[in-house]
Amino acid sequence: MDQKDIDTIINIFSHIMGIPKNELNDSIAYNSHPAWDSLKHLQLISELETEFDIEFDMDDIIAMENFGLIRELTAKYL
């Protein structure tokens, strides 16, 4: 995964969750950030899959509980 891919993930995540890019960090998590709910999670997964032309395994989608894990688990497919 190169810097361009990382930037793409940041852009998609920031756009869907409504969190400014400069406020993003790896510890932003599903169970602590009010904007992150299951519908937004689904939308995030769909956009990442479309953008990178990949299909996540279910267990990876479940495990993406914070922004750091989203970057790490997406990298497995690139």
Add this chain to the structure above:
Amino acid sequence: MNFANYLLSRANNNSHPLIFSGVEQVSHNESYLIVNRLATSLVEKIGMGKTVLLLADNTTFFIVTYLAIIRSGNIVVPIDPKSPEKDILYFADICDFAIIFTQDKYSIKIHSMIPGIDIVTEKNYRSLSKEVSLLPETSDEDLAAIIFTSGSTGEKKGVMLSHGNLIENTASILEYLDLKATDRVCVVLPFFYCYGLSLLHTHIKAGGSVVLSNHPFIGGALRDIDKYECTGFAGVPSTFQILIARTKFLTEKLPTLRYFTQAGGKLPNKFIRMIAEAFPDKKFIVMYGATEATARMSYLPAEMCLSKIGSIGTGIPGVKLKVVTEGRDVQPGEVGEIIAAGKNIMQGYYMDPQGTDEVLVDGWYHTGDLGTVDEDGFIYVVGRSKNIIKCGGFRVSPYEIEGEICKIPEVEDVAVVGREDNILGEAIIAFIKSSTSDPAALQKTVQEFCRRMFPSHKIPQEIHILKELPLTSSSKVDREKLRCMVE
């Protein structure tokens, strides 16, 4: 009788687990002790008959504080933690909360919105516990809960439920689902929603267990069903549609599972068939309800799931359900409004006698849903007389979304409609009238505005910018034509 007392009547000294929440496990007996101690301190602190805000995710904290508020003779108001600020301010304004229970992560936000009221969080609620003294009795008619739901014009309606309403509906659901102490339900539905609450009520009363499945992705529930050996799973249409579209749900074994229940809107027949055929050894029970009826009004027995596919069944024990038109019952095939009577029907809308009179007429609750019956008396929902979209299991008023979007300067008019969606049940589509020279920029502005203003289930999935909105002959926006444009 007090509803919490009714639920916990066999909890004392019962070491069977009631709550599974991650690594935490809480027994019926532990819950019973915490609830009674907390209720005692609440009575000392605020007395009884007061409204208490409960704003929390599905957690042990929610369950024990919910029960303690009811046990103390106060009125619990559970609300969606992701409610927009204007809604929370409205709830606080009309309810005049005596105290607030919330999680630490929400407490700063809530304190800044509603200053001057004591806030109890999951960090300090146990320190409030007092040795149990004599707790007040309540009558069946006393209010136990106010649950807010969206009205058809976007306003919030506070459904007032008495101890008697809650006891009646819980007993009825227990009877037709035949729940026992060995039952364990995997919960993905929020407890601020009447369907989620009904799962909690029935499993406490049955002596069973609730598994709080809090994952960012609903597929996590499939893992939890196996891990915790659940016997039941409940969902709204989008729950099942997401599982079918995004997981290997239909090829899972789920060996411990005995039944699925589905309510909260119409799951298209093709999906009911897929599930029934994929799990021939499990029951799939379609149900119908409303917050105004505490939760449940009808169910279709699992053995008729395919022979009466598309039906919501008949009234549950203790509920009379019928379809009427022009003051008489409809003939088979004829369309009318679905109405219900029973001890589960609400006391009315909080501080809204006019709204109450519109839906409670001569002891019957008028659902606003259009239905028909077949020759055997089974009821089918065919539409809604009220303009409501059901997105992700939530009732969404198009007027509420339109009212907010209209505040954007470049928007001249807006109409919001629902469209059948394989994932969400119904998707929200917004049509905007604007003479802007840059429709793409306006589309983005509206999208970002909605993300800021609304919880996820109210954000339009599609935004279309038009020079003109189609009108009917009476010069109203032609919503039918708009629906056809996106079908």
